Amino acid sequence: MASSKKDQIAQGALTAFAQYGFSETSMDTIAEVSQVAKGTLYYHFSTKEELFLYVIEKGVKMLIYHVDSVMQKEDLSLEDRMMSVLDEHLRFFSENQELCFLLLSFFTGDEQRDQLVGSLLTGYFTTMETYMTDLQQKGYIRADVEIRTLASALFGMIGFTVLRKQFRKEPLNTDAVRETLRTMLAGILDKRC
Structure with missing residues (x-):
């Protein structure tokens, strides 16, 4: 069963935050690591902070x-x-x-x-x-x-x-x-x- 886009983004964000830290992680980086388009990322999460807390x-x-x-x-x-x-x-x-x-x-x-x-x-x-x-x-x-x-x-x-x-x-x-x-x-x- 394929995971949802939201789960895919969350996993990519986790990887990015762990690797680069909160301050050095951008939404562009998260989109890249998650392998999703920026529009898809922003559809699910408005801000990096919202995604981090999620x-x-x-x-x-x-x-x-x-x-x-x-x-x-x-x-x-x-x-x-x-x-x-x-x-x-x-x-x-x-x-x-x-x-x-x-x-x-x-x-x-x-x-x-x-x-x-x-x-x-x-x-x-x-x-x-x-x-x-x-x-x-x-x-x-x-x-x-x-x-x-x-x-x-x-x-x-x-x-x-x-x-x-x-x-x-x-x-x-x-x-x-x-x-x-x-x-x-x-x-x-x-x-x-």
Whole structure:
């Protein structure tokens, strides 16, 4: 099934923003990378800013969907769910490296735009914090762990691992990477559970 022109443009914009940054990416560049006529681009998106926010929002919603689907697997033990959340982040960022780069470097220099992007990421962090708070209340995450910091650290730990591997052209989703991240995550788990 062929993707829509809007999806084609969004993918091209993601590639352009990740490669050139927001400021250096023009609508002409996006049209070229997306392989669409400028008229088609402007039919779907009036401005570069509108397109940028669409790309970020779509990506964050996709991340939330994938992570939430793992968190809802009640047939898994709490430990297996927590480790599956880590695995899903690693898989998602590995398969969406341009989005990962964009999310970890979204500051564009425009305060209003940066606040909008930050508010889009709030949905992700709210989802993660709710899930982790529930695990903490059930005694699975150590009581002395501050949940907001944990959610941020998980996002950054996996995201920056993927970025570094990408820049060094190293394999991303390997057993060694996964086990190292799992070992780090295991440090916050309450061993009594």
